[in-house]
Amino acid sequence: MVFIILTVPSLAVDNGYARIVYNVRGLQDYDLHWNDRFPPESTLKIYAEANGVNHEREVAVDYIFIIKDPNNNVVDTSLYSNRYEDYRENDFMTYSKNVPQGWVDGVYTADIHIFDLLNQSLMDKYYNDLIGSYLNETDRPDLPIMNRSNASILPEQHLLITKTFFVDRYANKYPVDRFRIEKIMLDRTSVAPDMPVTVSVNVSNTFYDKGSTSLDLLLDNKVINKTTLEIESYSYSQTNFTVSSEIIGDHTVEIIPTGMNTIGLNMSVVFTVSAENKIETPTEFVYQDIQIDKLSVEPNQNVSIAVTVKNTGKEGTQPVELFINDVLEEERQVNLNFSEIKDIYFNVTKENLGAYRVTVDKSNLSKIFFVESSTPVPAATVEPTIEKKPQLRIVIGLSVIVILIYLLRIYLKNKWK
Known part of the structure; x- marks a missing residue:
């Protein structure tokens, strides 16, 4: 005996769906929004479609859109109704809303209720009852009685679809x-x-x-x-x-x-x-700048140096130590309140010529000044070079040598003939 087992796929009816869209041209003809995020003053659009809603050429579909903010408060509601005769099985509706400036940033929820085969007067009443249940946070009202004799064959009279989107003032960036x-x-x-x-x-x-x-x-x-x-x-x-x-x-x-x-x-x-907050951090001086009033001075001429100090801790006193060429030049005891900034001035003179680097303790800041002499250095005297003419006897001597060499060549030439 042979048993043949056939696998039968489960059947399910897609009763409807919703999409966040940018543009809608018609049934199943839309452009999806690229990231479901909307800044204030932009246009929010939700495309909702109901499938299998044609009953002997009669179409009666109602859509209720309920928008809730991140705190679950209802911020907008809309009721749309379609009543017509046609052969198409599906119906759609587009919710459109200009996002108000008052909508806070965050995740929003859109509850989309789709109803099939309800009359208009019952739908208007149910819309008010449904919105009231959201606002008062009570149970949803019972569905109204359907007005079509063949409505009982429908697998669903009511469909709830939930979509989320984002309000973000920087979304267009x-x-x-x-x-x-x-x-x-x-x-x-x-x-x-x-x-x-x-x-x-x-x-x-x-x-x-x-x-x-x-x-x-x-x-x-x-x-x-x-x-x-x-x-x-x-x-x-x-x-x-x-x-x-x-x-x-x-x-x-x-x-x-x-x-x-x-x-x-x-x-x-x-x-x-607040000025009333107590400062618990210990006194700590931070050195922000060093300024020198002169870059170059003469020996024993005064140089004024300003060190900018800020206290990032509680009120207190700390030493401010000035170093020149890594040698402690002077120390001052300074008292500062929390967050107080103050310039501490030092006066320095140096006798020897040269460069002097100024630093302060516990800081990478540094500046340089130079001690230079103001006495002009005399210019060196350069004697002009005078080109001397060669003496006459040197010229005559060279001429005699040339003549002797010439005569010697003639003699040797005649001898070897």
Whole structure:
């Protein structure tokens, strides 16, 4: 006995679908949006299609679009209805919305409810009940009674499709995303003036090959840092920045993607600068600059040197040591408050000619001045070279030698004939 086993594929009906699109020309004729991300004032379009909705040439399809923001608040709703006679099995509708400036950056959800074979009056009432359930966070209302006698043969009267998209004010600056910038964080949100704040952000590469991207760091809408990252495939890198401000009040830190194929969402955080914050860091002087009033002086002429010092810790006193040619020249005890900047002046004179290098302790800063004599050096006297004429006897002697050589040649020639 032979048994023949036939495998039969499971049958499923595709009742509908939705796409984020850029342009729609007709049924199943549209251009997909390139990255599903929309800046304010751009146009959001969602194409929704219902399949198998022709019932003896009658088409009655309703579409409800409910848009929710990242906090799950309903920000927009729309009801569209199609009623016509045709032979086509599928129907479509396009939701279109100009993204308002008030929509915050983040991930949005579009719930698309598609209804088949409901009459218009019932649909209007159900639309209001459905929106109310979203706003009040209650159970969804029961579906209204269908008005078609043959509606019971339909596998689905109601279809819910959920799509997500992104609102991002920088979305028009980059193409299809390969890198994602997310999770911007601060190590502290309330600091004293000029106290450093560490900003960290994760950058992930979602591609199968390593690559590089770049981003800008903004403080109060001003670019203060730029960086480029190279990230291995399917991995991420955490990047840290340091920011600070001496101005009391709130300050906004932003990360803006500038590399190709990069997306960044919710890339803005705020920290507060307050004079009431206690400074716990110890007193520490940072040397910012050295200035010399003269590059060249005469021996024993005064040179004024200014050293710019900043205290990055709590109020305190520390020595400021001035070195010339690596020898301690002078030391001053200086008291500074937190974040205070002050110029410390030194007066120096040197007797010997030469170059003098000025440095301060615990710093790579240096400047040079020269001690030079102002007495002019007399020019060397150069006697002119006078070309002397040869004496007459030397000329006569040379002439005699030439004549003798000539006569000798004649004699030798006659002798050997």
